[in-house]
Amino acid sequence: MWTKVVLCVHCGGDDVVRNGKTSNGKQRLLCKSCKRTSREDRAGPRYSEPDKERILRAYMERPFMRGVQRIFGVSRQTRSEWLKKKS
Numbered sequence: 001m002w003t004k005v006v007l008c009v010h011c012g013g014d015d016v017v018r019n020g021k022t023s024n025g026k027q028r029l030l031c032k033s034c035k036r037t038s039r040e041d042r043a044g045p046r047y048s049e050p051d052k053e054r055i056l057r058a059y060m061e062r063p064f065m066r067g068v069q070r071i072f073g074v075s076r077q078t079r080s081e082w083l084k085k086k087s
Helices: 049-061 065-072 076-086
Strands: 016-021 027-031 037-039
Touching: 027 076, 049 065, 065 076
Parallel strands: none
Antiparallel strands: 016 027, 027 037
16 A cells, blocks of 8 residues: 655655545645645746746737736736836
């Protein structure tokens, strides 16, 4: 029988236990070392850096938030955060 070792994404410790489920049904984990919670099988960044630059350039050329949101599928909040980090 194989055992899957799960490491804490915050401190890297291996003293992690299950701690219920999230609202969308994913497993929630609790690290006993740092007392922080995380999710199992977290996805990486959804957009690559070239994609972010392309989306921000499109916004700068034509600053209609809803149009950029429809074309690229990026929420206005996400795009606003990218703009804040860039400047």
